[in-house]
Amino acid sequence: MGKDVIIACDFPSEEKTLAFLDQFQGKKPFVKIGMELFYAEGPSIVHKIKARGHRIFLDLKLHDIPNTVKKSMAVLSGLDVDICNLHAAGTTEMMRAALEGLTRPDGTRPLLIAVTQLTSTSQEAMERDLLIHEPMEKVVMSYALNAKNAGLDGVVCSPLEAERVHSVCGASFLTVTPGVRFADGDKGDQKRVMTPAQAKEIGSDYIVVGRPITAAADPVAAYARCCAEFIG
Ligand code: C5P
Numbered sequence: 001m002g003k004d005v006i007i008a009c010d011f012p013s014e015e016k017t018l019a020f021l022d023q024f025q026g027k028k029p030f031v032k033i034g035m036e037l038f039y040a041e042g043p044s045i046v047h048k049i050k051a052r053g054h055r056i057f058l059d060l061k062l063h064d065i066p067n068t069v070k071k072s073m074a075v076l077s078g079l080d081v082d083i084c085n086l087h088a089a090g091t092t093e094m095m096r097a098a099l100e101g102l103t104r105p106d107g108t109r110p111l112l113i114a115v116t117q118l119t120s121t122s123q124e125a126m127e128r129d130l131l132i133h134e135p136m137e138k139v140v141m142s143y144a145l146n147a148k149n150a151g152l153d154g155v156v157c158s159p160l161e162a163e164r165v166h167s168v169c170g171a172s173f174l175t176v177t178p179g180v181r182f183a184d185g186d187k188g189d190q191k192r193v194m195t196p197a198q199a200k201e202i203g204s205d206y207i208v209v210g211r212p213i214t215a216a217a218d219p220v221a222a223y224a225r226c227c228a229e230f231i232g
Contacts, residue, residue: 005196005226006030006057008178008210014041014048021052023220030082032057032208046079056081057176057208061115063087066097073101073112081110083176085156088114088143095150111174113154114147116140116161119179122191137161141168148173154205159194163202171203178208182225185212196229204230 007029011017017037021029031054037045038060050056058081062069069086076084086098095114103109117126117140126132132139144155144165154174157165162175181193188211199207209226216222 003200003204003231004030004206005223005230006032006176006206006208007213007223008032008034008059008208010034010036010210010214012036012040014045017045018048020214020219021049021054024223027220027223028053028055029223030055030057030206032059032210033081034059035061043079046081050080057083057085057206058110059085059208061085061087062098063090064094066091066094069094070097070101073098077102077104077109083111083113085113085115088116088147088155092146092150095147095152099151111153113156113174113176114143114150114152115156116143116147117157119158119177119193120189120191137164141165144169144173156208159199159202159204159207162199162204166203174205175203176206176208177204178210180207180209180212180226182212182222196226200230200232 009017009031031049033046033056046056062072084102099112102112123136140157140161141164147155148169154176155165156176158179159177162177165175177199179193180196180199181187183195187193196207207230213219213222
């Protein structure tokens with residue numbers, strides 16, 4: 001897998017999602033299916049998008065006791081997605097269990113990446129609500145190292161942290177970075193953001209882009225702009 005732009009298809013229904021993807025005609029963008037769409041439509045939306053030839057990042061961010069996560073990951077491994085994820089905050093033990101559950105009897109499995117801190121979380125909110133009083137960067141690096149030690153393939157992190165994650169965890173440890181905005185675009189609820197060009201510069205492996213593409217007047221043009229800036 002090389003550098004790519006993943007479109008966050010945060011839509012409430014199959015109908016809206018497939019209508020959105022229809023606009024791309026011959027192109028097959030890498031698609032992220034999140035909680036909203038998965039909870040609305042269930043596994044059938046994964047099968048339908050996969051059958052159209054898209055690669056899929058199933059972004060369900062699991063976080064529960066190790067045994068529950070292991071069993072849930074075993075179910076997700078049957079969906080033939082390309083990337084799954086969980087919260088690193090669930091501990092190294094939970095991440096190890098997840099990896100075991102995700103691995104099929106023939107040894108194959110989707111990539112598994114961990115969310116470090118959500119890109120919507122500010123230093124202030126982390127201190128106030130989570131009672132974590134370390135600098136954000138230290139927290140993210142520590143969670144990333146836990147994920148690596150558990151055998152995971154990479155992390156979801158802010159593009160602002162991708163370079164440091166690579167230096168701490170190695171160049172082949174994947175950084176998947178949401179919180180991407182065009183220089184002339186709205187930040188919305190994201191706090192720690194970067195442009196696609198800057199994300200390329202600092203070495204993100206994948207950028208996850210939602211509203212800058214899905215809410216654009218011309219989503220296909222916005223996707224092409226993202227790819228031009230990020231992949232070149
Ligand atoms: O619309 P926007 O570009 O902000 O969408 C970002 C996507 O990435 C959303 O689907 C969000 O759930 C997801 N995400 C995130 N921050 C993380 C992990 C996932 O924004 N740390």
